[in-house]
Amino acid sequence: MSSRExxxxxxxxxxxxxxxxARHQIDARKSFxxxxxxxxxxxxxxxxxxxxxxxxxxxxxxxGPGGLxxxxxxxxxxxxxxxxxxxxxxxxxHELADAVPDRLNVVAGDALTTNLADLSPPPRRVVANxxxxxxxxxxxxxxxxxAAFTGFTLMFQREVAQRIxxxxxxxxxxxxxxxxxxLTETRLLFDVAPxxxxxxxxxxxxxxALEVRxxxxxxxxxxxxxxxxxxxxxxxxxxxxxxxxxxxxxxLLAQADIAETARAEDLSVHQFCALANMLEARRG
Numbered sequence: 206m207s208s209r210e211x212x213x214x215x216x217x218x219x220x221x222x223x224x225x226x227a228r229h230q231i232d233a234r235k236s237f238x239x240x241x242x243x244x245x246x247x248x249x250x251x252x253x254x255x256x257x258x259x260x261x262x263x264x265x266x267x268x269g270p271g272g273l274x275x276x277x278x279x280x281x282x283x284x285x286x287x288x289x290x291x292x293x294x295x296x297x298x299h300e301l302a303d304a305v306p307d308r309l310n311v312v313a314g315d316a317l318t319t320n321l322a323d324l325s326p327p328p329r330r331v332v333a334n335x336x337x338x339x340x341x342x343x344x345x346x347x348x349x350x351x352a353a354f355t356g357f358t359l360m361f362q363r364e365v366a367q368r369i370x371x372x373x374x375x376x377x378x379x380x381x382x383x384x385x386x387x388l389t390e391t392r393l394l395f396d397v398a399p400x401x402x403x404x405x406x407x408x409x410x411x412x413x414a415l416e417v418r419x420x421x422x423x424x425x426x427x428x429x430x431x432x433x434x435x436x437x438x439x440x441x442x443x444x445x446x447x448x449x450x451x452x453x454x455x456x457l458l459a460q461a462d463i464a465e466t467a468r469a470e471d472l473s474v475h476q477f478c479a480l481a482n483m484l485e486a487r488r489g
Contacts, residue, residue, distance in 0.1 A: 238336025248276035366411035
């Protein structure tokens with residue numbers, strides 16, 4: 206029997222998650238944005254959707270009592286690092302680490318202030334059921350150093366997942382769409398019903414995959430791209446000649462060969478990059 210199969214059987218032999226949760230008195234807390242995912246069939250589906258993990262070091266953010274962690278440990282990932290700030294969950298995760306020595310590293314910390322690149326060697330992939338209240342901010346933070354990761358498999362509320370993968374000329378298309386699709390190839394994988402969580406959230410969730418591009422979709426400075434999209438989508442109902450008036454408006458659009466009557470949601474990622482480049486040229 207292989208060592209990986211032995212570890213799988215060790216994980217399957219662990220007490221049910223509900224027993225672990227009860228023993229450590231882990232009730233989901235609103236202050237942590239906690240909604241625990243304890244269905245092992247579903248967590249295995251998430252792990253499988255991530256694709257081949259051989260030689261990839263997984264970082265799970267907000268591991269909770271270890272539902273998704275168990276499924277990740279059953280995969281062929283080189284290692285799994287579980288980042289969690291709830292001390293009650295840390296104890297439960299250490300029990301899991303004891304069952305599979307040298308496969309799981311448990312880190313107590315806050316994802317908003319932790320540099321994930323310090324937690325494991327490359328290649329790294331983030332897999333997580335993210336708290337709704339900080340999920341978007343975490344993703345934006347990680348995309349500031351995209352080369353540190355091969356990609357992300359993340360669960361958000363469905364509305365956010367749709368924004369990440371939205372195409373131009375749709376209501377969901379916005380700043381997050383542009384930034385994510387500029388740096389990664391995005392795919393909406395599947396929905397997850399509220400009933401899958403403890404306690405059930407009030408909205409449907411969705412799992413999305415983001416594969417980091419070797420080079421961005423088009424040349425641009427990230428600061429300029431974020432600035433121009435903030436202006437454009439900050440007044441998305443207005444024509445761009447109005448929403449971009451403070452940085453040149455119609456003149457800037459003409460230089461980028463974009464109609465001044467266009468609105469933010471009409472532009473492709475390439476066109477936003479062209480505007481960012483024109484903005485940088487004007488500053489120079």
